[in-house]
Amino acid sequence: MTTRILYTKPSITELETGYATDAAANGWGEKCYDYIVRFEAMFREHLGSRFAIATSSCTGALHMGLAALGIGPGDEVILADTNWVATVSPIVHLGATPVPVDIDPESWCIDPAAAARAITPRTRAIVVTHIYGNLANMDALLALGEQTGIPVVEDSAEAIGSIWHGRRAGSMGIFGAFSFHGTKTLTTGEGGMFVTSDEELFERVLTLSNHGRARNQKKQFWPDLVGFKYKMSNIQAAIGCAQMERIEELTARKREIFAQYRHELAGLPGISMNPEAEGTVNGAWMPTVVFDADTGVTREQMQEAFAAANIDARVFFHPLSSLPMFTPQRENVHAWSIPGRAINLPSYHDMSEDDTRRVCAVIRDLAARAERNVFSPTDIRARG
Ligand SMILES: *Cc1c(COP(=O)(O)O)cnc(C)c1O
Numbered sequence: 001m002t003t004r005i006l007y008t009k010p011s012i013t014e015l016e017t018g019y020a021t022d023a024a025a026n027g028w029g030e031k032c033y034d035y036i037v038r039f040e041a042m043f044r045e046h047l048g049s050r051f052a053i054a055t056s057s058c059t060g061a062l063h064m065g066l067a068a069l070g071i072g073p074g075d076e077v078i079l080a081d082t083n084w085v086a087t088v089s090p091i092v093h094l095g096a097t098p099v100p101v102d103i104d105p106e107s108w109c110i111d112p113a114a115a116a117r118a119i120t121p122r123t124r125a126i127v128v129t130h131i132y133g134n135l136a137n138m139d140a141l142l143a144l145g146e147q148t149g150i151p152v153v154e155d156s157a158e159a160i161g162s163i164w165h166g167r168r169a170g171s172m173g174i175f176g177a178f179s180f181h182g183t184k185t186l187t188t189g190e191g192g193m194f195v196t197s198d199e200e201l202f203e204r205v206l207t208l209s210n211h212g213r214a215r216n217q218k219k220q221f222w223p224d225l226v227g228f229k230y231k232m233s234n235i236q237a238a239i240g241c242a243q244m245e246r247i248e249e250l251t252a253r254k255r256e257i258f259a260q261y262r263h264e265l266a267g268l269p270g271i272s273m274n275p276e277a278e279g280t281v282n283g284a285w286m287p288t289v290v291f292d293a294d295t296g297v298t299r300e301q302m303q304e305a306f307a308a309a310n311i312d313a314r315v316f317f318h319p320l321s322s323l324p325m326f327t328p329q330r331e332n333v334h335a336w337s338i339p340g341r342a343i344n345l346p347s348y349h350d351m352s353e354d355d356t357r358r359v360c361a362v363i364r365d366l367a368a369r370a371e372r373n374v375f376s377p378t379d380i381r382a383r384g
Contacts, residue, residue: 005358007312008183011250011349016242023238035237040193042244043178049171049195051202053209054237058157058179058192060230063090065175065194066125067228068204069151071096075124080110081319081335083129086179087155088320096124100321102332106275108288109136111334116144126152130159130169131317132344133254133283134274138164138172145173153177157192160185161251161283169283170195175205180236185254185285186243188236251283253349257356258284261345264360268367270295288316289363290342296375297366302343309362316342 023035036054044052055061071077073095079087081100091098101114108131115126126145128136145152156162156170157179163169170176175198180191194209196202207214212227232240243250262273270292276282291297299315306313316339321329330336345359369375 002310002358005311005346005351005355006348007314007344007346009348009350010182010187011246011253012239013242013246015245016239019238019242020235023235027234027238032234035234035241036232039232039237039240039244042241043193044195046244046247047168047171047176047195049176050197050199051195053194053202053205054232054240055192055194055209055230056232057086057181057190057230058155058177059086059090060228061177061192061194062087062127062153062155063093064205064208064228064230065153065177065196065201066090066094066096066127068201068208069125069153069174071124074122076120076122077125077127078110078115078118078123079127079320080129080131081321081329081332082108082131082317082338083155083320084157084317085320085323086157087127087129088326091127097122098320098326099123100319100326100329100332100335103131103334103338104137105334105338107134107136107277108132108274108334108338109134110141112137112140112144114332115141119148119150123148123150126150127155128152128173129155129157130162132274132288133159133162133285135159135162135164135169135277135280135282138167142172157181157184158285159283160247160285161254161281163281163283165279171197174198175201180240180243185250185283186240186247188232188240188243191232191236191240192230250349254284254347255282257347257349257351258282258287260353260356261287261360264357265289265363268364270297270367270370271363284347286314287345287347288342289345290316290338291366291370293337293341295341295367295370296373297341297370298375299340299343301375302362302366305362305366306343309358311359311362312346313359314344315339316344
């Protein structure tokens with residue numbers, strides 16, 4: 001039997017275990033925030049943002065950021081229907097109404113024109129997710145934000161290493177949120193980061209993040225408002241510091257794996273992969289293959305083929321509006337069509353060239369069977 005190829009796995013070296021051990025042994029008392037302070041400084045410098053607050057998750061960073069923007073009951077927040085549930089849940093928890101719109105079929109990210117059409121007098125934010133490391137059209141979205149006065153938020157959980165015409169993903173909107181979950185390019189086990197260059201917003205989130213205690217409040221145990229508890233631990237931040245020292249290596253390796261897939265699969269008819277538009281860098285968190293609708297290749301056939309080859313592959317995000325707690329928005333045709341014929345490929349740092357070749361062989365075989373009309377395109381249409 002062949003060895004199993006996992007789809008993600010963190011890259012952990014002696015640097016990470018060394019810092020974590022130091023934090024566990026010595027990072028207490030006066031030193032209890034040292035790695036956190038260092039991690040935040042390294043992160044904001046890397047990104048080119050003025051402020052950063054380490055959090056327990058990206059979901060928590062989004063929750064606090066949206067709360068600090070004053071979003072609550074009666075407000076609408078626009079986001080792409082193609083998303084992880086973590087992007088929508090803070091909106092729901094704040095009592096606001098999520099408005100899922102269609103994606104651009106090239107970038108798989110929110111379509112700026114669809115976002116513009118969804119704006120109402122109640123719209124209080126547009127949350128942009130750079131899905132799989134692909135960049136949303138930030139020029140169009142930032143212009144829309146400027147014209148309407150609606151803040152643009154960047155969910156950059158999947159986009160460390162992605163650059164839009166010289167500006168890093170997460171540094172362009174009113175605030176950005178990152179995830180350091182174990183499946184992400186940079187990990188602290190669990191964890192996240194809130195980033196902004198807006199000083200007022202930073203101060204509000206800092207207060208919210210400390211149980212509502214303002215940093216200039218002299219009274220002990222005195223919260224001025226009801227806040228949150230989404231802090232990162234010093235031990236997690238120690239791992240984060242080591243990962244930040246290796247950030248160029250971590251993102252370069254992701255891009256190398258992506259390039260190898262693109263090279264191996266180049267010219268194969270009926271498939272496309274993550275785009276990298278002129279003037280941008282795709283951080284390549286998750287290489288993804290999408291079969292054209294007329295190939296008839298379905299997600300289920302791909303899952304079966306990968307399982308048979310002992311390879312872990314992941315399905316493309318289901319449209320949020322297809323989940324049981326929301327109302328189906330089938331007019332979001334691209335968000336509803338792509339997942340049925342797409343698959344995420346393994347891309348962990350330590351995978352070998354032989355591993356990527358094994359993955360490509362499965363895709364090539366599926367494409368060859370599609371060319372022989374083994375799959376009926378009507379199947380996929382019937383599924384809708
Ligand atoms: C991973 C992810 C999140 C959530 O990150 P957590 O750190 O698990 O809260 C949010 N949005 C997107 C797009 C993600 O991929």
